[in-house]
Every structure is written in C-alpha cells, then in structure tokens.
Amino acid sequence: MLPLQTLRENADAIALAMDKRGLDARPIVSKILNLDQERRNLQARLDQTLAEANTASREIGQLFKAGKPAEANALKETSSHLKAQSKELQEQLGIAAEALQEALYLLPNTPNDLVPAGQDEADNEIVYQWGEIPTLEADALPHWELAGKYDLIDFELGVKITGAGFPVYKGKGARLQRALISYFLDRNTEAGYQEIQVPHLVNEASGYGTGQLPDKEGQMYHVQEDNLYLIPTAEVPVTNLFRDVILEKAELPVRYTAYTPCFRREAGSYGAHVRGLNRLHQFDKVEIVRVETPEHSYEALEEMVSHVKGLLESLNLPYRILRLCGGDLGFTSALTYDFEVYSTAQQRWLEVSSVSNFEAFQANRLKLRFREGGEKPQLAHTLNGSALALPRILAGLLENCQEAGGIRIPEVLVPYTGFDRIS
RNA sequence: GGAGGAAUGGCAGAGUGGUCGAAUGCGGCAGUCUUGAAAACUGUUGAGGGUCACACCUCCGGGGGUUCGAAUCCCUCUUCCUCCGCCA
Missing domain, CATH: 3.30.930.10 (Bira Bifunctional Protein; Domain 2)
Incomplete structure (x- = not known):
C-alpha cells in the first residue's frame, strides 16, 4: 500500500512508472485522490460537529454543577441533535474510508527507475x-x-x-x-x-x-x-x-x-x-x-x-x-x-x-x-x-x-x- | 476444556460518569551546575487525522451499547495471570 502522502505529491510520476507494469494506474490513482478528498471533507465536518457536541456537553456539566438544571436540560436537546448528526457523518466517513482503503489495496508498488518496462x-x-x-x-x-x-x-x-x-x-x-x-x-x-x-x-x-x-x-x-x-x-x-x-x-x-x-x-x-x-x-x-x-x-x-x-x-x-x-x-x-x-x-x-x-x-x-x-x-x-x-x-x-x-x-x-x- | 482475576502512555502505576490525553515514579531528551562526568535541580517527553501555522478531532486491548457526556457503566471478542483438567 503506497502512502497517501506520496500519492498526493507524486501522482503523475507514479502513474507513469506504473506503465512499466503494463498497468494504467491513472483511473485508480485519481479515484484514490478523489476518495481521499472526500474522506477529508467528511472528516472535517465530523470534527466540527463533534467539537460543538463536546462544548455543549461540557456546558451541561457546568450548568448542573451551578444548579441550573432547566438550562442544562435545554442544552441536552442541542447535544442530542448534534449527536444524531455526527452519527450520520460517521457512517459516511466509514464508507468513504473503506472505499479509499480498498482502492489503495488495489494499487501495486511503484517500480523503481531501474525496472525495465516489459510484459513478462x-x-x-x-x-x-x-x-x-x-x-x-x-x-x-x-x-x-x-x-x-x-x-x-x-x-x-x-x-x-x-x-x-x-x-x-x-x-x-x-x-x-x-x-x-x-x-x-x-x-x-x-x-x-x-x-x-x-x-x-x-x-x-x-x-x-x-x-x-x-x-x-x-x-x-x-x-x-x-x-x-x-x-x-x-x-x-x-x-x-x-x-x-x-x-x-x-x-x-x-x-x-x-x-x-x-x-x-x-x-x-x-x-x-x-x-x-x-x-x-x-x-x-x-x-x-x-x-x-x-x-x-x-x-x-x-x-x-x-x-x-x-x-x-x-x-x-x-x-x-x-x-x-x-x-x-x-x-x-x-x-x-x-x-x-x-x-x-x-x-x-x-x-x-x-x-x-x-x-x-x-x-x-x-x-x-x-x-x-x-x-x-x-x-x-x-x-x-x-x-x-x-x-x-x-x-x-x-x-x-x-x-x-x-x-x-x-x-x-x-x-x-x-x-x-x-x- | 472448566473456574476466577486482569488489560491505562517506553516501563511501572493512579484514576469507578463531567476540561482526563490521563496523577505520580522510572526511563528518554534539553538545560543549569561541573574542567568533564555523576548527583542534584529546572523544563520537556505518546500516536494518528487536520491546518501555512494554530484551532480542532480521534485513540486508555479490539468491536458494539447506555448517556447530553465514558478510561470509568453494560454486552461481546481477544490476550495475559492464577487454580483445576489434559498433554509434547
């Protein structure tokens, strides 16, 4: 499995080297890069949601301590909503991450410069x-x-x-x-x-x-x-x-x-x-x-x-x-x-x-x-x-x-x- | 195979629902001191994602659940320890 970082930085060179394997890696490489982008977007949205949920939870705790149960309970609703949202994002993220992983598994190693092109x-x-x-x-x-x-x-x-x-x-x-x-x-x-x-x-x-x-x-x-x-x-x-x-x-x-x-x-x-x-x-x-x-x-x-x-x-x-x-x-x-x-x-x-x-x-x-x-x-x-x-x-x-x-x-x-x- | 117990940072070891990524000790690293070293003292010290950099997010054996909130409660799997059985 090639490191994602390497793929992001050298996609073209890698695809070119893969030609020596008789493999047109371009479709899979671009698929990987797209999935990677998608995964990162989802991750960012999920992180954002979780950050909000975390903040809310902390506030709830403080409100209870401060003896303000009514306000705390109100906040719980916000928190529940965020939780539902994050669960959904989590699922999407899971799907994207798995697809990315599978795509990465399909890609062989990049042949070194010394490797001659050839069929068999x-x-x-x-x-x-x-x-x-x-x-x-x-x-x-x-x-x-x-x-x-x-x-x-x-x-x-x-x-x-x-x-x-x-x-x-x-x-x-x-x-x-x-x-x-x-x-x-x-x-x-x-x-x-x-x-x-x-x-x-x-x-x-x-x-x-x-x-x-x-x-x-x-x-x-x-x-x-x-x-x-x-x-x-x-x-x-x-x-x-x-x-x-x-x-x-x-x-x-x-x-x-x-x-x-x-x-x-x-x-x-x-x-x-x-x-x-x-x-x-x-x-x-x-x-x-x-x-x-x-x-x-x-x-x-x-x-x-x-x-x-x-x-x-x-x-x-x-x-x-x-x-x-x-x-x-x-x-x-x-x-x-x-x-x-x-x-x-x-x-x-x-x-x-x-x-x-x-x-x-x-x-x-x-x-x-x-x-x-x-x-x-x-x-x-x-x-x-x-x-x-x-x-x-x-x-x-x-x-x-x-x-x-x-x-x-x-x-x-x-x-x-x-x-x-x-x- | 049966019965109990346990799993937390490099190691040891606290932590039983609310700033806990996690006390403390050891180890590591940097510094002070020293001619140098040791000792002592001070600081620092997990990984991954994300960002120009921050912020932020995830991870306390794995997976799932309860809850607004889980290292902490529940289920399950795995591994380790003790005892019994079996056995090269």
Whole structure:
C-alpha cells in the first residue's frame, strides 16, 4: 500500500512508472485522490460537529454543577441533535474510508527507475552471470531420477501421506537438506543477520501486513477453524514482527535471518516444469529480512545481492541475476533481483532466490516507522531475499555435480553433511 | 476444556460518569551546575487525522451499547495471570 502522502505529491510520476507494469494506474490513482478528498471533507465536518457536541456537553456539566438544571436540560436537546448528526457523518466517513482503503489495496508498488518496462519474464533483464555450465556425460539424469537412484527423495511416499508436492527426504537426502539449512544460516549470521525462529502459522493481520492479503488469498493454505494461514515464506512472520512498531533510528538497520518451511498452494501450476523439486507445496527456505532507512535501502539491496552471490559461488553453482521487468515484478516490490541456477540436466534456469526492496509499501501497511530524536516518526523501508530456497538448489547440486557413479558434495557443505559423496 | 482475576502512555502505576490525553515514579531528551562526568535541580517527553501555522478531532486491548457526556457503566471478542483438567 503506497502512502497517501506520496500519492498526493507524486501522482503523475507514479502513474507513469506504473506503465512499466503494463498497468494504467491513472483511473485508480485519481479515484484514490478523489476518495481521499472526500474522506477529508467528511472528516472535517465530523470534527466540527463533534467539537460543538463536546462544548455543549461540557456546558451541561457546568450548568448542573451551578444548579441550573432547566438550562442544562435545554442544552441536552442541542447535544442530542448534534449527536444524531455526527452519527450520520460517521457512517459516511466509514464508507468513504473503506472505499479509499480498498482502492489503495488495489494499487501495486511503484517500480523503481531501474525496472525495465516489459510484459513478462521474457522481458526481464539479465544483469549478471557467473560460473561455467558443466558438460555432463551423455547419460546425465535429471534430479528426480537421481533422487530415486540414490534413494534421497521419495515423491510417491509424500503423495501417499499428503499429496503431490510434498516430498519425503531420506537418508543422505535428508541430511543434505539439514546441511544446507545450517550452512545458509551460518553464512547469513556471519554476514550480520541475526538468526530467529518464528511461527509457521500467522493470523490475518500478518497476511495483510506484508501484502499476501487480500491480494493472494488463494495462494496460502488457510486453517479455517482458527483463521490462521500457513506461511508461504518467512518474510511474513519476520517482517510482521515489526507491525505497529516505532524504532529508534539507532536501532536500524535490522537484519534477520530465519529458516522456515514454506507452504504454497500453487493453484494453477501444472506440467513438466513442475516436476520433481521444481515446484512444491511445501519446501524449505532460509530468508533474510532487513529494515532500513529510506536513504540506505538501495545500498542494502545491493549488499543482499552480493551476499546471495557469495552463497551461490561457494556452492559453485552457475547462476545469473535478472532484474525483473515491470510485468513480472511482484505486487509489493519496487525492485527485485531474481537469482537463477542453471540446471544442467534439465537445461533450464531455476529460480533460487528473489531479493526485493519494498520501500515503504509494506511499512505503510505494517505501520513500521522509525524516529530520530524528537522528530516525527517516518516510514521505514523493508527488504527481503531468499538466502536460499532449498529445493532448486538441491536440484542444481544433484544435477550439476553428478559424475560417474555418484554425486560430489561441494566442499563447503562437507563439514555439515559429514560425507563428501553420494553414491 | 472448566473456574476466577486482569488489560491505562517506553516501563511501572493512579484514576469507578463531567476540561482526563490521563496523577505520580522510572526511563528518554534539553538545560543549569561541573574542567568533564555523576548527583542534584529546572523544563520537556505518546500516536494518528487536520491546518501555512494554530484551532480542532480521534485513540486508555479490539468491536458494539447506555448517556447530553465514558478510561470509568453494560454486552461481546481477544490476550495475559492464577487454580483445576489434559498433554509434547
């Protein structure tokens, strides 16, 4: 949700930037501005009425004290009338405020200047590429076959106990998962992110706070009984730690890292591209989240990008970085870099990380602010990124590190796995 | 799950119908004093809306109600505490 103040001051520039999303925001922006004006007019009238009512009430009190009940009772009538009036205004105001809120919810974040215009993923801009794509033997296998061959992952068992997209990791496969989680958490901690463990279910308010609701209602698993949502990413609980929080500027930046499983309904995804680990309903991810001042948020984004680069390079996975175009940019993001690892056996790039700056978009919903000295609180900027999502990393590792008769474990992981080869 | 109690400003804690946005203490900030610091003293110190700035309006866990008037009374939800039950 864009801050109203920003919209009032930069309506034209915002609408122009939204064009890059392929969205003509002009109608909704002007609707918002009109509703805002209407809301303010109503608010002013209501305030005026309430002020009069307050004055009358005070006078009534004083008249009673002064022993003038007749005059007091006469004033009561005025007061009652004002009250009725204010109730009506209150209702109108409520309607206007709700309409305004709904309109604001419909408007995505303003793309940063760097965001290229474009329709879809084909228009994303490749800004960086690293590593050599290994040449594999002719009989190289995709990861889902490797997983079966070495008994690392059992997809059928997952289907049996839950359903498609809920794999069961076994033996060295399970150990490798745990190793990756520990490794990522350790690296993130070394880079200054504080490890934190958060709930895997969140309430409705948290869903709204980070923007999953009302937008992506159908993408989350919903526990009706208690009205809780299974988290689609650690971003939701971690960022919501700061809902309704005013930080001192000295407390910034905030840097957290958290491992959580992630649950996604992925309604509407089918086909060969969702095979194996490519797309799951439950997967593991280590996330990094930052809260920054507006001046530093883009610097922070760059830092996060280079941190993720370091992780991938340490695993020796060939990757590229995409700057998402307007059409592919998430609803809440102002600028996003996607990291893709080359999956050699599948001969395609797999997204393993997404690093974004949300500027004040989430903070505005969250009411996450910071304050310096006696200054008025102002909205902070929030950022997050995957560091990293496990399944496709695992897919990449299995496929790219396969050799005759086994799979080689990257050196940095060996202290965590306790083995250097799967065979 | 059952029975009681509670929820007030950054924290602690008064306030049971009429200038209460709210005493007091602690903390924070500024100043006096000091070579500097501490102590002491003085002042200041919630958020949002609104305004050029004032005025003014809203907020005492959330929602609703009673009343001319609610932090204070009623209903309801949530959360926390104590006891009982159950339990990793």
